[in-house]
Amino acid sequence: MKRSGEFEWISRYLSPLAGENSFQLKDDAALLPVPDGSELVVTQDAVLENIHFLSDDPVDTVAQKALRVNVSDIIAKGAKPFAYSMALGVPDSWEDHEMLRFCKGLEADQQQYGLSLTGGDTYRSPERLCVSITMFGTVTKGQYKSRMGARAGDLLVVSGTIGDGAIGLKVATGELLVKAGEAKNHLSAYRLPNPPLPLAKAIANHATASMDISDGLLGDCRKLCEASNVSARIERSQIPLSGAVEKQIKADENLWDAVLAGGDDYQCLCTVSPEQWQAFQIAALDDGISVSEIGKITGDGASKIYLTNNGVSLSQTVESFTHF
Numbered sequence: 001m002k003r004s005g006e007f008e009w010i011s012r013y014l015s016p017l018a019g020e021n022s023f024q025l026k027d028d029a030a031l032l033p034v035p036d037g038s039e040l041v042v043t044q045d046a047v048l049e050n051i052h053f054l055s056d057d058p059v060d061t062v063a064q065k066a067l068r069v070n071v072s073d074i075i076a077k078g079a080k081p082f083a084y085s086m087a088l089g090v091p092d093s094w095e096d097h098e099m100l101r102f103c104k105g106l107e108a109d110q111q112q113y114g115l116s117l118t119g120g121d122t123y124r125s126p127e128r129l130c131v132s133i134t135m136f137g138t139v140t141k142g143q144y145k146s147r148m149g150a151r152a153g154d155l156l157v158v159s160g161t162i163g164d165g166a167i168g169l170k171v172a173t174g175e176l177l178v179k180a181g182e183a184k185n186h187l188s189a190y191r192l193p194n195p196p197l198p199l200a201k202a203i204a205n206h207a208t209a210s211m212d213i214s215d216g217l218l219g220d221c222r223k224l225c226e227a228s229n230v231s232a233r234i235e236r237s238q239i240p241l242s243g244a245v246e247k248q249i250k251a252d253e254n255l256w257d258a259v260l261a262g263g264d265d266y267q268c269l270c271t272v273s274p275e276q277w278q279a280f281q282i283a284a285l286d287d288g289i290s291v292s293e294i295g296k297i298t299g300d301g302a303s304k305i306y307l308t309n310n311g312v313s314l315s316q317t318v319e320s321f322t323h324f
Helices: 006-017 059-076 096-113 164-172 180-191 199-206 217-228 243-251 253-261 274-286
Strands: 038-048 080-090 117-124 130-140 155-159 207-213 231-235 267-272 291-298 305-309 312-314
Touching: 006 096, 006 117, 038 059, 059 080, 059 096, 059 130, 059 180, 059 199, 059 207, 059 267, 155 231, 155 274, 164 180, 164 243, 164 253, 180 243, 199 207, 199 267, 199 274, 207 217, 217 231, 217 253, 217 267, 217 305, 243 253, 267 274, 274 291
Parallel strands: 080 117, 231 305
Antiparallel strands: 038 130, 080 130, 155 267, 155 291, 207 267, 231 291, 305 312
């Protein structure tokens, strides 16, 4: 079947996703007004076939995951996402129905997260699908939360549950065999992460430092510690797990490696002072988001991660997914 050309794809499938300041993608750029008293937050992440997602993943979920990994970054800064630009590398194998399904995924998440497309680029990527997203958010002036504000004595906090995406990937690749009824939930956790959009306000008001968990809890915690010139103690028994992940770990303790270092969580990792912890919890719960204290920040400046289980020291050789 002959597929439509680039400009017809843009006109038919991508233009309907554009916001009012994007001129229906007929111009070379877009205008992004920023509300008074706010600042613009910009982030960029790309997903590449067989590196960040599997070739047999449905293309609509690939589109949604590409958006959500960027939404996650914006949320962790205490900001609200509102628009994105996309560079889309299209495989030679794609036909109109793949493009339609991909854009349906974008449309669903635009509605869920309040986003619009500002423009970007489409290009030929002969063998593999590549989606690069630049996302824009707004944050109240002075409330942007970087990785660099953690202080000795702060509590180390995560949102949601950890390990669902990493366990889901093991199911998707066949490395972990589960019952058919369980596979669907594990695959969904990997393909469609659920970044905690309402938590942005609590982060802005109460956190001292924040980032999202994308490459692995331990590795991302080390990045935060390096940026803040601190160290951290993590108590494994306090890491929140979903019922599905907890069941798998009970069957195989070795899966803790995936939970701690596998990544694909897209939850928030924050530091909160003890004085602000109760207010942070209340604000999060008021917005339907669970948050858990998993450790504390220490002030030795060595950027070390000390892992314990019920107070007993543990060693962990792998801390995160590596892109190279």
